[in-house]
Amino acid sequence: MSNKPVALTIAGSDSGGGAGIQADLKSMEANGVFGTSVITAITAQNTTAVTDAQPVALDLISAQLEAVLSDFPVAAIKTGMLATADIIERVANELEQRDGYPLVVDPVMISKSGYELLDPDAVATLRNRLLPLATVITPNLHEAGHLLNTTVRTEADMRQAARSLFKMGPNAVLVKGGHLAATDDALDVLYDGSTFHAVRAPRIDTPHTHGTGCTYASAIAAHLAHQRTLPVAVRHAKSYVTNAIAHALPLGSGHGPTNHFFHLTPFTESASLGVDSDVA
Template sequence: MSEINEFPQTLTIAGTDSGGGAGVMADIKTMQERHTFAAAVIVAVTAQNTLGVQDFMALPEKIIDEQFASIAADLKIRACKTGMLADAEHVRIVVTNLKKGDFGPLIVDPVMIAKGGAALLADDAIQVVRDELVPLATLITPNLPEAERLTDMKINSKADMEQAARKLQEMGAKNVLIKGGHGDEDEVSDLTRLESGKTFWVSAPRVDTIRTHGTGDTLSSCITSELAKGQSMEQAIRIAKKYVEAAIADGIQVGNGHGPLNHWAYRKVVD
């Protein structure tokens, strides 16, 4: 009986993607591929495909609260992540619920803009993310534009990335991962600054493809899964980088725009 509810369980708190490539759909696919059981709190629903986001609707507070309560009453979540949170009101709803229970280490993926350019976080929510969500983060995983918005600074170099990481730690995030995919170098280099003050870079060759929809969701979900299985933060990040590299390099042909990653490609490279 002692083994009941002991299988590694993870939680994604985010919006859906009807096209299947990003959001909660990408999170669940990744968590499953990394051998954890994925649960979800749906904060918003999008009408979305590889061509862009056509519409979205944030859900009422009551049903979000009830989703959190249902999960807390039955499952044993070992790590969780946030994704699309829509607006200031919904960021606060999520923060309130995270403070009520123990969902393990929190990975904050501060989703602001979709691949096609649609805004997924209202401007008035950015300050709430800074003040109320970032201080709860075990790890925050912004891309370069998101890091610029959160820190109010331009990032044009590796030195700038290091400065931005320090700023994000000063806001309360224990660990910081700034993704370099929006740069134009031949290699995509991500910077991690750990709680201890140690910094390290992980790099992968840039693949010439537009099939990168859901990259950030996939990376943060893989990290969440590895932490749930007991990996250290550094090892979880290194595994996630390899996983995403494989999922982009061994692509699949889905949709007519920014297509999704191949979430099962990792079997050839990582494990």
């Protein structure tokens, strides 16, 4: 029997491969777990824009969850794009019936190009139904501000936002400061209701950051699946996503994707074992 942990992502699909389900599965595998998925929406997107999106039928979402959780020893779950209030409600109901999984909630709301990935009328449902189930939520500055109907611009704002979001029910809050202005470090603030942890890494000067939020949250879920504590999981995930950004791929004509497998060497013939072929 395999001793490789299993994680589950519940999120939307990115046709460009840099974010969403595609990024989640890459990130999970790169952090040592087997990734499974429940697709909540299909998007048409690339490195420049999201041009269309279509939610998946609720019963099919439930069927995917049942198929995965009834067969795989899932050790952690991550949610991303949930698109509508009805989908959030369905996912929350399903997870409540299957209590006990560490849950990372990435409150995906808007794409880098400005496309709304969460219906405006679904924000209240996200606050009331999903956040209270979370082991940790991982909003960026915009998402934290949107959840709180305020503006988050400074480190002091981040700490206050973390306190306020914690009151909505999650076990912990990670406010990501990648969009903080004029800072040398990429600072994130982790709050568990009593203690703040400042998680810092060098700021990488690159436009190629497509999918960083998905990648980061999925890496946290992967390390929780390894049964690491939340602060340790966040630290490992932060190091991973920083390196993935540092080795980002300048693909497409917009924001290129992070490099999820930066640590792998390119395939060479010498790396191929046990293959006998007459192909020249």
